Amino acid sequence: MYAPERHQSILETARAQGRVEVAALAAALDVTPETVRRDLSVLERQGLLRRVHGGAIPVERLGVEPGVAVREGLLAAEKARIAKLALEEVPEDGAILIDAGTTTVRLAEMLPTDRPLSVVTHSLPVATVLAGRPNVTLHLVGGTVRGRTLAAVGPWAQRELAEIQVDVAFLGTNGLTPERGLTTPDLAEAAVKRALVACARKVVVLADHTKLGRDDFAHVVGLEAVHVVVTDSGADPDLARAVVEAGPVVVLA
CATH class of the missing domain: 3.40.50.1360 (Rossmann fold)
Known part of the structure; x- marks a missing residue:
């Protein structure tokens, strides 16, 4: 699975479940926890997720609305x-x-x-x-x-x-x-x-x-x-x- 596909999968899971955890994502995506942490960092920089201890939360749960860009x-x-x-x-x-x-x-x-x-x-x-x-x-x-x-x-x-x-x-x-x-x-x-x-x-x-x-x-x-x-x-x-x-x-x- 390429990085953009992982990012989309992570984002959809986060929105469906309300949060995601590094360990569970690593197992589900068959990648290392370090890869998941990098993916979460990318999604956070894009304004889509907010990193928390052990995982991340979609910004919608925090009342944050992503911009047009x-x-x-x-x-x-x-x-x-x-x-x-x-x-x-x-x-x-x-x-x-x-x-x-x-x-x-x-x-x-x-x-x-x-x-x-x-x-x-x-x-x-x-x-x-x-x-x-x-x-x-x-x-x-x-x-x-x-x-x-x-x-x-x-x-x-x-x-x-x-x-x-x-x-x-x-x-x-x-x-x-x-x-x-x-x-x-x-x-x-x-x-x-x-x-x-x-x-x-x-x-x-x-x-x-x-x-x-x-x-x-x-x-x-x-x-x-x-x-x-x-x-x-x-x-x-x-x-x-x-x-x-x-x-x-x-x-x-």
């Missing part, structure tokens, strides 16, 4: 597949809204160039991708920009979103559970995401499999407000079925 390189292939499949939800004629997030940026990059599109976003990275597209009429929502997500939040953003209606909103999320729906670490982000949902006729959530089953601090909306969840084939089948039972269609990329 950290998240961009994670599960890149899965995010690309999700974004490509989500293109099927883009209407032939109408307006769409694209939320902040690394998977939603991939969707913006893949939007068709052969027809006019009206796109609303509060995400600076999404706006940067689309600003030069001659076929896109871009509407940028203002507000206070969060450094973690490079997204506009606050009352200004909420007021602007309350004045519009789009055909489809493509949302990102930090966490998604059948019981609590969509969640995110930040209250201001959660408030804007609720405004995104409220102004859309159809809500499509783009979430890789590590987001399913994760429950963050701030509640956004329940799954009854979501029409489609696009995730990847790494999603736990039982969890995916529970999500379907809560309301939305689940599509695997």
Whole structure:
């Protein structure tokens, strides 16, 4: 197993179990404890884990939200597949809204160039991708920009979103559970995401499999407000079925 594969396995285990221990990881991965400690150090430098005596804890357990630069390189292939499949939800004629997030940026990059599109976003990275597209009429929502997500939040953003209606909103999320729906670490982000949902006729959530089953601090909306969840084939089948039972269609990329 190559180092990047170990890192992904360690991170997924930490998020699923709440913590990881060096000895158990060394046995499971068939490597030395020294190799595991180096891997944990790498993941800590990337802002994904926090080292503790004998192991590590995922930063989500500590209320720490990784920044955009950290998240961009994670599960890149899965995010690309999700974004490509989500293109099927883009209407032939109408307006769409694209939320902040690394998977939603991939969707913006893949939007068709052969027809006019009206796109609303509060995400600076999404706006940067689309600003030069001659076929896109871009509407940028203002507000206070969060450094973690490079997204506009606050009352200004909420007021602007309350004045519009789009055909489809493509949302990102930090966490998604059948019981609590969509969640995110930040209250201001959660408030804007609720405004995104409220102004859309159809809500499509783009979430890789590590987001399913994760429950963050701030509640956004329940799954009854979501029409489609696009995730990847790494999603736990039982969890995916529970999500379907809560309301939305689940599509695997």
